[in-house]
Amino acid sequence: MKLIGLISFLLTFNFNYGRKNVLFLVADDMRPELGCYYGDDFPSKIHPEMHTPNLDALAGKSLLLKRAYVQQAVCSPSRTSLLTGRRPDTTHIYDLFHYFRDVGGNFTTIPEYFKMNGYTSVGMGKIFHPGHASNNDDPISWNMPYFHAPNEAYWTNNKNSWVAVNETTMNEKPLPDAQIADHAIKVLQNVASDAKSGKKPFFVAVGFHKPHLPFVFPDTMLQYYPTDSIHLPDNEYAPVNMPDVAWNNCTGLTSKRDLKQKKVEMGINVTFPNQITLDLRRAYYSAISWTDSLVGKVMDELDNLGLSNNTIVSFWGDHGWQLGEHGEWCKQTNFELATHAPMMIHIPGMTDGGIVTEQLTEFVDLFPTLAEAAELSPLPLCPVNSTKVGLCREGISLMPLIKNPSTPLKEAVFSQYPRSRNRTSVMGYTMRTDKYRYTEWPKFSGAPAYEPDWNILFGIELYDHQTDPEENYNRAMDSSYATIRQSLSQQLRAGWRKATL
Ligand SMILES: *[C@@H]1O[C@H](CO)[C@@H](O)[C@H](O)[C@H]1NC(C)=O
Ligand SMILES: *[C@@H]1O[C@H](CO)[C@@H](O)[C@H](O)[C@H]1NC(C)=O
Ligand SMILES: *[C@@H]1O[C@H](CO)[C@@H](O)[C@H](O)[C@H]1NC(C)=O
Ligand SMILES: *[C@@H]1O[C@H](CO)[C@@H](O)[C@H](O)[C@H]1NC(C)=O
Ligand SMILES: *[C@@H]1O[C@H](CO)[C@@H](O)[C@H](O)[C@H]1NC(C)=O
Ligand SMILES: *[C@@H]1O[C@H](CO)[C@@H](O)[C@H](O)[C@H]1NC(C)=O
Ligand SMILES: *[C@@H]1O[C@H](CO)[C@@H](O)[C@H](O)[C@H]1NC(C)=O
Secondary structure (H helix, E strand, O other), rough: OOOHHHHHHHHHHHHHHOOOEEEEEOOOOOOOOOOOHHHOOOOOOOOOOOOOHHHHHHOOEEEEEEEEEEEOOOOOHHHHHHHHHOHHHHHHOOOOOOOOOHHHOOOHHHHHHHHHHHOEEEEEEEOOOOOOOOOOOOOHHOOOOOOOOOOHHHHHHHOEEEEOOOOOHHHHHOHHHHHHHHHHHHHHHHHHHHHOOOOEEEEEEEEOOOOOEEEEEHHHHHHHOHHHHOOOOOOOOOOOOOOOOOOHHHHHHOOHHHHHHHHOOOOOOEEEHHHHHHHHHHHHHHHHHHHHHHHHHHHHHHHHOOOOOHHEEEEEEOOOEEEOOOOEEEOOOOOOHHHHEEEEOOOOOOOOEEEEEEEEEEEEHHHHHHHHHHHOOOOOOOOOOOOOOOOOOOOOOHHHHHHHHOOEEOEEEEEEEEEEEOOOOEEEEEEEOOEEEEEEEEEEOOOOOOEEEEEEEEEEEEEEEOOOOOEOOOOOHHHHHHHHHHHHHHHHOOOHHHHHH
């Protein structure tokens, strides 16, 4: 027995030796409003200079996905999709309540896959959507106790839309994300020696809550955004010829005490008072800088522990956010601003000089990419019905972009958003190609078939990004776009399998 024990120890030791760790960083509701994303291709020209030195530094040694798209622009559906590597029509997660293992299948998640491969898998903060939607953080994904910040509820329940907190208050009632960063540092210290000796690599997932509402951040962050640097969007109106079904009223924002007191209303072409829009934008930018500073703290510790050169670091925000563009707020739409989100992947020895790609990519691509980067067995492509398949992917590994960032991987990328109209379930399917965004809103069957009925449409949208990067004009009914509309419609209905090159 002893000999077998020794042999298996040596095998494990050799097996793990030199394997790369993973630090998996997540932000909530963070659109790609980061210094590293600014450029000719970023849709809004009206923005302050962002103060995000830490994420910019990480981007500078990463594969920076400048055009990565989430599969559904709201928390649990997006996270579940990324974490299982499958799309909402496979996970069957379209809301913040259902749990994928109940309604989708017993799918292997990213942290679970690393755990199965001998990693210490530790999670903290918001990785899965908490509570029922993940059966409390999907216990099977981790092999160490899960951590939530003790003060989370206090600050989450804050009744105002934003709060700049002073140091005295922060000392009395620490901000959750600060507690999460401190916990991440302790965890890294604990797993460092086994990782460095080659005994056991780690997968450490750190999920920050900001810049999600309420925008709570240290008041020192405001210094980076003097009031005269903050501007109104130049398109505070719904797109011309937008179908109603495309719209979302973000009542979660107007129900905040401060906005309610001022009787701020939400609706198509109901624009917030200027000062409210400016204040919310300034607070959102500040909350991004706060998150950036905490990412910096965790990254510094990785350096201090001598782990940087052997740890893959991924960073993503779960979807975009509308900051008054189109008069629209929050996420929960199929617009560019809601579906486009930040993603970057640092792989030591491979991306150190920084690689920027403009290729279209999707959040379902992260799972196969991390598996390949860490040299785990590659994931097979999911069959059409993968209900009974534990491990598979509906995205592709992004590693070819490291060798050549202009490798075309996909002709189009796909997102979706459900609505209810005429007492009927509707699913908005949207697709981004290099030049266009095209969306159809068919009737949707729901369970058990989960199928669109393309013959019953509640709306069609076509935005021409060559001339209209802000998506201000829906061209779906323009006769001059009839041909392109027809071919985009075919491409959308053919779906993601046909769009992979
Ligand atoms: C789900 O799959 C995992 C392996 O990934 C297995 O350990 C577990 O028992 C399965 N659960 C159910 C309910 O089948
Ligand atoms: C800090 O903020 C609290 C709560 O708003 C306030 O009561 C307190 O006076 C502030 N302290 C300082 C030093 O500004
Ligand atoms: C919203 O305003 C824009 C710009 O004024 C206008 O073109 C559009 O038709 C309006 N939409 C609705 C639904 O009123
Ligand atoms: C919400 O949006 C719809 C359009 O989808 C609009 O008709 C309605 O008046 C809005 N409701 C509120 C409460 O603003
Ligand atoms: C990583 O850095 C440590 C010291 O910080 C060094 O001992 C080790 O050789 C480096 N490993 C690689 C793979 O560069
Ligand atoms: C997928 O397969 C499962 C069982 O393997 C079956 O119960 C389910 O009905 C299938 N779904 C569809 C849409 O065919
Ligand atoms: C939804 O209901 C409205 C009003 O009753 C009707 O005009 C419209 O055609 C219906 N839409 C669909 C796709 O059935």
